[in-house]
Amino acid sequence: MKYTLKPNGELSAQIALAIQDAIVAGTLLVDERLPSESELGERFGVSRSTVREALKRLAAKNLIRTQRGASGGAFINRISFEDAYPQQITTSTLLLSMNDVSFETACEARYAAERACIPLAAQRCQPDHLAAMRAEIHRQKQSGLSDESFCASDVAFHRALVDGAGNAVLAYQLVSAIESMQPLMNMITFSERDRTTIIQFHSDIADAIETHDATRAEAALAALANYTATLADQFRAKREKLRQSAKAVD
Amino acid sequence: MKYTLKPNGELSAQIALAIQDAIVAGTLLVDERLPSESELGERFGVSRSTVREALKRLAAKNLIRTQRGASGGAFINRISFEDAYPQQITTSTLLLSMNDVSFETACEARYAAERACIPLAAQRCQPDHLAAMRAEIHRQKQSGLSDESFCASDVAFHRALVDGAGNAVLAYQLVSAIESMQPLMNMITFSERDRTTIIQFHSDIADAIETHDATRAEAALAALANYTATLADQFRAKREKLRQSAKAVD
DNA sequence: ACATTCCAATTGTCAGACATTTAAAACATT
DNA sequence: AATGTTTTAAATGTCTGACAATTGGAATGT
Numbered sequence: 001m002k003y004t005l006k007p008n009g010e011l012s013a014q015i016a017l018a019i020q021d022a023i024v025a026g027t028l029l030v031d032e033r034l035p036s037e038s039e040l041g042e043r044f045g046v047s048r049s050t051v052r053e054a055l056k057r058l059a060a061k062n063l064i065r066t067q068r069g070a071s072g073g074a075f076i077n078r079i080s081f082e083d084a085y086p087q088q089i090t091t092s093t094l095l096l097s098m099n100d101v102s103f104e105t106a107c108e109a110r111y112a113a114e115r116a117c118i119p120l121a122a123q124r125c126q127p128d129h130l131a132a133m134r135a136e137i138h139r140q141k142q143s144g145l146s147d148e149s150f151c152a153s154d155v156a157f158h159r160a161l162v163d164g165a166g167n168a169v170l171a172y173q174l175v176s177a178i179e180s181m182q183p184l185m186n187m188i189t190f191s192e193r194d195r196t197t198i199i200q201f202h203s204d205i206a207d208a209i210e211t212h213d214a215t216r217a218e219a220a221l222a223a224l225a226n227y228t229a230t231l232a233d234q235f236r237a238k239r240e241k242l243r244q245s246a247k248a249v250d
Numbered sequence: 251m252k253y254t255l256k257p258n259g260e261l262s263a264q265i266a267l268a269i270q271d272a273i274v275a276g277t278l279l280v281d282e283r284l285p286s287e288s289e290l291g292e293r294f295g296v297s298r299s300t301v302r303e304a305l306k307r308l309a310a311k312n313l314i315r316t317q318r319g320a321s322g323g324a325f326i327n328r329i330s331f332e333d334a335y336p337q338q339i340t341t342s343t344l345l346l347s348m349n350d351v352s353f354e355t356a357c358e359a360r361y362a363a364e365r366a367c368i369p370l371a372a373q374r375c376q377p378d379h380l381a382a383m384r385a386e387i388h389r390q391k392q393s394g395l396s397d398e399s400f401c402a403s404d405v406a407f408h409r410a411l412v413d414g415a416g417n418a419v420l421a422y423q424l425v426s427a428i429e430s431m432q433p434l435m436n437m438i439t440f441s442e443r444d445r446t447t448i449i450q451f452h453s454d455i456a457d458a459i460e461t462h463d464a465t466r467a468e469a470a471l472a473a474l475a476n477y478t479a480t481l482a483d484q485f486r487a488k489r490e491k492l493r494q495s496a497k498a499v500d
Numbered sequence: 501a502c503a504t505t506c507c508a509a510t511t512g513t514c515a516g517a518c519a520t521t522t523a524a525a526a527c528a529t530t
Numbered sequence: 531a532a533t534g535t536t537t538t539a540a541a542t543g544t545c546t547g548a549c550a551a552t553t554g555g556a557a558t559g560t
Contacts, residue, residue, distance in 0.1 A: 010512065012306060024340060030348055036541060047514045049299060052542085056262060056303045057310035061337075063344075068542045069522025078348045084341055087311075090274060091334055092423075094313075098280055098328045101419055108370070109420035116366035120358070169351055170359035173342075173427045177419065260543065286510060297545045302511085318511045319553025 011046050012053035019054070023063055023076055034064065034074040062087065081172050088172070092180035103184055103232045110181050111225035113174040114158060115218060120165035122214035129164035133157055133206045140199050150195060151185045157202055164209065188235045197227060261296050262303035269304070273313055273326055284314065284324040312337065331422050338422070342430035353434055353482045360431050361475035363424040364408060365468060370415035372464035379414035383407055383456045390449050400445065401435045407452055414459065438485045447477060 005014040022028045034040065040051045055074055058064045062083050064074045077083075096106055121129075136157035140150060158178045162171050190198070201224035208217035255264040272278045284290065290301045305324055308314045312333050314324045327333075346356055371379075386407035390400060408428050412421050440448070451474035458467035 016310065024343065026347070050513060053303060053306045056306045060266065060307035060310040066542065070540045071523055072541045079341065079344050080349065081345060084345055091329065093274065094329050095331060095334055095422065096419070097276070099330065105417055106419055109417050109423060112366040112370060112420055113423060116362040120362060167355055167359050169346070169356055169427065170362055172345065173359060173363060173423055177423045300544060316511065320509045321554055322510050
């Protein structure tokens, strides 16, 4: 099954790909045990170190787990949503920071994604998700909250909204859009007035969800998106001004 | 910088995590060169093999690339959307197949995601994306097309729609929702009548997008979603019936 | 100035050893 | 017979040292 390697670059990469393909194709099933490292080495005609590098590649992607000792070995992992989240969020965050994506683009993606959840959330929102949203709103009202904490709470609020849609697949796809925005949001300093306005929108959304009013929730979300864009504009203007004065001194 | 390891499991995993953290934190910049494997080994107090396993973990996640030869080494990768897509799609596909997600849930996520793109696509859809959509519609009309090819074209159509929203971040988040559905869609056999109906919805969507009519596009998409759900129901009923008769024979 | 050769650095691969972990088998005790 | 202890074997984790392959730059020759 795993004998044909596509000649392409390093052996460890080829072997990792061959095994990955077998997993995706369903040839290797969840919790199935791979042959031992030595045996894989024999089958592929490579040394144990090369096999190990291949297995580490797969482990990095959560495709396998390894166990030591007798009856240990490498086992095909059942990838859970919980396992996949961190990886997904890390990648999204790096995509944003490394490709100088504009704040507007990221923001637009975030609110478009959330908008998709609103009808579902309004329809099925459970008490616990609603409670989570209310709790974050309460936290956001606390004075003396750092910008970072405020943003973190903001993320948590929106994540609760997405979870409220009651669709694990949708949540998985969208949470990274929200989480990966946090570094960008953290750059903005929120005045007391900004926070009050944002909290008001959050309350509106929560209220609308509670009364299963999707239309109103969408409107509130749109208003929040709009307001966030305004804040981003202000921030950019401020930064530009700073840059100008720095230039003047220079 | 990379000296403090969180004691947790294998050394190669700890080292990989330490470097990953440095990348995410921005301590290591794009295209920056890591120390050589031997030097990293000295710094972390481990052997070269262990360092290599750590680097392979990072390479599997596209975080670094390696180059041989003088002035070679491991370099921090600028993760592009193109690089991130396949990884993301693979993970999504495995999540669906390994967690017995229902067709309904996956479908719901898919159409919710697409719905989020409609307003943006209607607003800014470019001729090339529209042409891509039309081309797929044309392909879908060909007789003698296998179910797999029809589904592939369906995926391509919807992907063009998402791309038409003109937001790379949004596209990245949502394409996997669409692509990972393909294995599930492939299980359904489409009759000639089914295809005609689906193609009609596709045409409706394309027309609406072309005339910047978001409301109509959303309606057409909703109708398509509804129809797909019906087909899935039929499929499930048919399979159930087969199972019953198999039981009777048994 | 340009082409060629050589060299040194670096990753890729291999082989073999030992350390560590773990479950199961073998053994001893009650 | 049941239970607790020791031994053992298998497997991964790590280390060491070696060599192959690649590659950019330095040295050399024309």
